[in-house]
Amino acid sequence: MNFSLTEEQDIAVDSFARFLQAEIKPIVDQYRGEKIPKKAMQKALKLLLPYGMGNGLVAEKFGGYGFDEVTIGLLFEQLAMVSPDISVMILIQMEVGMLLANAPTQIRDSHLAPLLEGDLIGCIGISEPDVGSNISEIKTHAKQDGEDWLISGEKCWISNGHYSDFIVVVSKGENGAASGLALFVVDRDMGYTSANIEKMGLNGQSTAQVFFDQVRVPAERMIAPPGQGLKTMLTLLQGSRPLVGLMAVAVAQCALNESISYAQERKQFGKVIAANQLIQARIADMSIRIEASRLLLYKALDHVHRGLRSDLQAAQAKLFATEAAVEVTRHALAIHGGNGITLEFPVQDLYRIAPILTVTEGTAEMQKLIIGRILLGVAAF
Ligand SMILES: Cc1cc2nc3c(=O)[nH]c(=O)nc-3n(C[C@H](O)[C@H](O)[C@H](O)COP(=O)(O)OP(=O)(O)OC[C@H]3O[C@@H](n4cnc5c(N)ncnc54)[C@H](O)[C@@H]3O)c2cc1C
Structure with a gap:
């Protein structure tokens, strides 16, 4: 077992995080509270492509970058911290790319190539x-x-x-x-x-x-x-569910970061609220859920990367991480008191995103039923 990033992954994450602050955050700030127009979304997509976001999962022989799933996950988590909205667009582009990579040559020429250039949105x-x-x-x-x-x-x-x-x-x-x-x-x-x-x-x-x-x-x-469509989609979900889970990790990590800063500044009873044991208990709980989510998700992505059957790992990780994000954002709101529910503070936004992630790409209940079916050998749905 090796829990460290490779030197390449370390450098990639670091330079990508700096790029996101310089190039993507201004787009996010410009459209905060609004729908990002297609033109701006496409601009973000084209800026992100050199980092493998949108094209990274497709093999080089088909025009993609052929990154491994773990590296994609590391970069995707960074993107989702800066913009969950743009990360949804990127996730779907990557999923469509994977579907088209297995399509006949004619479709690869007409649709996959422009998708990977950011000229088409699928x-x-x-x-x-x-x-x-x-x-x-x-x-x-x-x-x-x-x-x-x-x-x-x-x-x-x-x-x-x-x-x-x-x-x-x-x-x-x-x-x-x-x-x-x-x-x-x-x-x-x-x-x-x-x-x-x-x-x-x-x-x-x-x-x-x-x-x-x-x-x-x-x-x-x-x-x-x-007769073949369902199987194709279910295979695709094994790789994409952990990425939805990483969006949940990103949302939860932002909620934790906001909560730590707030708790260190907000004073009640003559001291910062961070000095209260019950606040520390919340922060500890949040951090553990986030770290456990990450471990499950990167393990699932490693399974996918190694070509192993990954439906169990993907379902376990997606379920745990998305439910963890719901809990973590609830703690974040509580730590912020009344300020937490005002639109001025970002935690209310994170609190509204987290439950959405428990639904998309298969609800929490369906993940439980998938896990149950695999472990018990009998389908309950
Ligand atoms: C933001 C967002 C983006 C999405 N993007 C896409 C997309 O790009 N493409 C796409 O095709 N779909 C997309 N979806 C749809 C998503 O996959 C579905 O919403 C999801 O599969 C659940 O389906 P449903 O909403 O119809 O809920 P339902 O299936 O009606 O479920 C309702 C409730 O019943 C529960 N339930 C259902 N069956 C059982 C059972 N057998 N046992 C126990 N409980 C059960 C569910 O868990 C849920 O709590 C998206 C959804 C969201 C919210």
């Missing part, structure tokens, strides 16, 4: 108004019409949805004997539309509904045939 459409945890019950359907497919349905909660130039959409496909979930790459100009959803947090980026009304899609846009 998104992934699985969830629907009536379909969340029960992914196999997807209603959006693709019907064959001559050489083309006609896609109809509605997707919900789609990160990057309103920014997107194209979507990788999961549809129920019917194609002679084969049926089941298929994946299609659909361009916005083929006819899908989108509308943003306002949430309790993470409103700097786009979470959107996406609508398909008989959208005509050529056959070569199918990147997983009926």
Whole structure:
């Protein structure tokens, strides 16, 4: 076991953290409290690409940087500390890149190459108004019409949805004997539309509904045939769930940093509140949850990197880290007293982001059920 970073990782994290303060934080500050417009989001994306954020997970032979998952995690955690919103956009770009790297050459040329250059923003459409945890019950359907497919349905909660130039959409496909979930790459100009959803947090980026009304899609846009789409998505989630967990770590770490500074300055009863044992107990609890989350998450990413089956580790780590962030941000709010609930202090923002992370890419309950299924050998869902 080696818990140290390599020299390269140390240097990469350090220089990336400095770059984030110099180049990305000004964009974040400019749009604080607003949705970051697509142009500014794309500017951030292009600035981040030289650090592997957006292109780092795709192998070099396909035009990416081919970084290992642990290094990506280290950099991603830094980014999420500066901007959880931009980190969502980057996470989705990386996930789309992984899907397209396994697509036919034609799609790699037309979509993966510009995605990795930051010229196209992609998104992934699985969830629907009536379909969340029960992914196999997807209603959006693709019907064959001559050489083309006609896609109809509605997707919900789609990160990057309103920014997107194209979507990788999961549809129920019917194609002679084969049926089941298929994946299609659909361009916005083929006819899908989108509308943003306002949430309790993470409103700097786009979470959107996406609508398909008989959208005509050529056959070569199918990147997983009926029956293969679900497996492809579930494999992708093994690598991406730990990154959602690292967003939770970043949120929690910011809450801890804010709480330490506040406790060292705020005076009550003639002394700084940091000198109270009950405040110290909160700080200790927060720090332990964050550190334990990190260890679980980097272990999961190491599993993914080594090509091992990682669904158990990913679910354990994502569940623990996201629930830890909810607890840590609750402590942070308490340490800040009345100031904590004012918009002037950042902890209320962090407190509103943390629960969102327990839902996205599979709820806390579903992570428990995945863990239970693997350990007990019987599915309870
Ligand atoms: C910010 C954000 C971004 C997202 N981005 C994307 C995206 O880019 N693409 C995409 O496709 N989706 C995205 N999602 C959707 C996300 O994956 C779903 O919200 C999630 O899977 C839960 O689905 P649901 O909201 O329909 O909840 P439901 O499945 O309806 O669940 C409701 C509640 O019931 C519980 N529950 C459900 N089934 C069981 C069971 N068998 N046993 C016990 N409890 C159960 C759940 O845990 C939850 O507490 C995003 C969501 C959010 C909030």
